[in-house]
Amino acid sequence: MKLLTAYFTLGYPSPSMFTKLLKAAEDSGVDIVELGIPPRFAKYDGPLIRRSYEHVNRLGMDHWQLLKEARRSISIPIVVLTYLEEWVKNFTSFVDKVHEIGVDSILLPDLLIDYVDVFEEYFENAKRVGLTLFTSPSMPDKLIMRVSSLSKLFLYYGIRPTTGVPIPVDPTTLVRRIRSLVKNKLIVGFGLSLNDIADVLKAGADGIAVGSVLIQAINDGGVESVTKLLKELRGVIDGV
C-alpha cells in the first residue's frame, strides 16, 4: 500500500483546531504526520507555509506542549520537522526533549545540504529518536545512494526547490532518476499538485507527502476541507 504523509504546522491555525486536524488526518487514512516547528528562517518553504509559521509565532505557543498533545491524540507515526540551523547549538537537548515526548523521528531538510560534511555526527547524536533524511534532485546520486538506507521510516525526496510553489518540473523523470538508488521507502513531496501524484507513484515512489495544499485547505474551510481533501488523496493513491 502506498503511503500518505501529511504536513501540519505545530499549532496552526490554533491549538484546538490543530488537535482536531490531527485526529481528522488519522481518521482519513493518513499514514504518517510531519509536524513543523516554526523556524526563524524557513529556508526551503514557500509563502503559504511561511505565513503559517508567522501566524503561530504571533500567537506565541509552547511547541513542546503542542507536541505532547499531538502525541497523546494520535497513534500514527509523528515526524518532527525543523531546520538544523535552528538547533545546532543545543542539538542534544533538542533530541532529548523530542525523545521524551515520544515522537518517532526527526526530519531536518538542511542536514544534507548545509551540514553534509558532518551529517554523520548529527545522525549519531539523534540515534535515540532517529532521523528521516531529506534529499532533493540537486543532490549527487552517490550521496542519495549512501544515505537512503540510513533513513528512519522512509527517505524524503523533495522535488521542487521550495514548498508550495508550482515550479514546473517533470516528476516522472525526477523520481525515475533516483528510484533505483534508494533502498528504502521513497516518499516524494514539495509542491505536489494533484496532477503530480499519479506520475510520482507510477514512477516508483512508495508514497507522497503533502503540506501546502493542506494549509490552503485549512485556510479555506478548516477541518472539513482538510478531511475532504485527505480522503480524496487517499482515494487517488489507492487507485494508482
Add this chain to the structure above:
Amino acid sequence: MRDKYEPMVNTLNKYLDEILPNYWYNIVPDLPKPLPPPIDPPENSSRIELLQQILPKEILKQQFTIDRFVKIPDEVKEKYGVLGRPTPLYRAKALERFLDTPATIYFKFEGALPTGSHKVNTAVPQVFYAHTEGVDHVTTETGAGQWGAAVALAAALYGVKATVFMVKASYDQKPGRRALMEFYGAEVVASPSKLTKIGVEIVERNPRHPGSLGIAISEAIEYALENGYRYVMGSVLDVVLMHQSVIGLETMKQLELIGEEPDVLVACVGGGSNFGGFVYPFIGLKSSKKMEFVAAASAEVPKFSKGWYKYDYPDTAGLLPLLKMITLGKDFVPPPIYSGGLRYHGLAPSLSILIAEGIVKWVEYKESDILEAARIFAKTQGIVPAPESAHAIKAVIDIALQAKKNSEKKVIVFNLSGHGLLDIENYRSMMLRYQKQ
C-alpha cells in the same frame, strides 16, 4: 588514428554525426556535494514564485528537473548545425613551437560560431523554448555584447523581438557589437537606462554610472515583467551551463578520434558558462584519468581571491532568488576592464562548489598580462582571441612553460570561447594603456 584525422575545420561528414551530441549533460547528479537550492529572502515576496513570470517555462523545467542527460530537441540540433556546430578542435602547434614546450596544446574554437562566441549554444534553445510557448519578445543583458549578439541572432532565427540592456561602459566601448545586435534586428539600450525603475534610481544617484552586469540583468528582468515578455539568461544558471555542455561533449569525441586524453583543461570564467560547458563532461563522465581543471578569471574582478561563498542575489535589484555562490556581492561595480564578459560579481553555483572543494583550481590575471598573451596567440596561431578568452590563453602559456621546466609531455586542452575581432579597438586602447607604463 592521428594520421587519418587531424582535428580541423573540414571534419569529414561521417565524423560530424559522431561528434555532435544528442544530449546535453548536467553535472549536478555527479557533483561531490549537494547543490544548495535557490532560496527566497526571509522577508518580501517569493522570488522563486516570480521566476514563473520571468523565464520560459521549459527553461525553468530544465533548471529544476535535474537529470544527467537531457535530449537536445531536433529543432535545436538542426540550428546548431546551421550555425556551425561541431566547432573545430585545433592543435596550437605554432604556439607550442613559440613556447618551446614539450606540452601538446589543443583548443576548441567557439569563436568559429557566427556571433563569435559560445553564447549562441544556449541562446538558441532558450529563445526556441520561449518561441514555442508563444512568447514574441525576449529581453536580456549583455556586457561586452557577445551574449547580446547571440540572443539577437537566436531571436532573428525564430522571428522573435529582442531588447538588450547593454552595460553602459561596454555600450560606449564596443560600438561594433552594438551595431551587430542591431543588424540582427535587436533593440539595444544602454544600462542603467530610463526604461526601468532600477535604472532610473541608479542614474539619479550617479548620472555617470558605468553600469554592471548585475544592474543590466535587473533591468532586463524588470522590463520583461512589466511587459509580459520573457527573459533569457546568459550564464550562471545550471540550465545554461547544461546547454553549453555541447562544447565539452564534442571536444571529448574529437579527442577520442585522435586518441588523445587531456591532462589539463582550461577555460576562462565570468559567470562560468563556457568553463562549465567545456570542462564538466570531463569532470563528471571521465573518471579514468587524473586531470587538472583550471579556471582563469580577471584580477580586476577578483571573485576567487577576494570573494565569499555565500547566498547572494544574481542581480543587483534582487529580483531573482538567492543562489549560494562565490560572489563579490551584488553591488560590486567592476572597474571598466575590456573583458566585459568577466565583469560579473557571481559565479555558477555548481562551479562554486567545485572551486570550494578544490576540484577546480583557479588563477586570476591582470588586464596587462592577458594583453600580452592575446598578442602571442594572434602572432602565432593567427586568431585574435576575445579578451575574456585571453585569460585562458595566459593560463595555458603559464602551464606550458611550467611543463617545459619540468620536461613534462602534458596534453593541455583549452576553450577559446570567442574571437576578438570586434574587440580590436579595445586591444588598441589596452596597448596604449599598458605600453605607456
